[in-house]
Amino acid sequence: MPKNGFEWTFHRYENDLGGQNALISKETNQLVGQCGLLVREIENKFELEIAYSILPNFRKKGFALESAMKCKEFAFENNFHDRLISMIFPENENSKKVAAKNGMTLYKKTIYNHKEMDVFAITKEEFDESR
Secondary structure (H helix, E strand, O other), X not given: OOOOHHHHHHHHHHXXXXXXXXXXXXXXXXXXXXXXXXXXXXXXXXXXXXXXXXXXXXXXXXXXXXXXXXXXXXHHXXXXXXXEEEEEOOOOHHHHHHHHHOOOEEEEEEEEOXXXXXXXXXXXXXXXXXX
């Protein structure tokens, strides 16, 4: 099993498990975070997650929402899956707001890697109806 972030990233790419892209500010050319589509096994079922992580200095500036919306559109327009999720720590209110603005609702709570997570979701049908 991979030991560090780089090994884990390469493992994901080598096994078609998705990955995250670097987010760069158009105004300053600074790295602001990452976002992408990740295959996750949750409760013995494979899900496609919109995952995002923004560096502290760049939070609440729209980077997470803009990139998450692009991931949602890309995944559904290319028929990658019939549902997309975002797994969020229960205390992370900012990420919950991003998920909600991205059309997601709380789908369920689960334990993932020994941690409690809120799972937000949107279906392709819900996405199509919102357009």
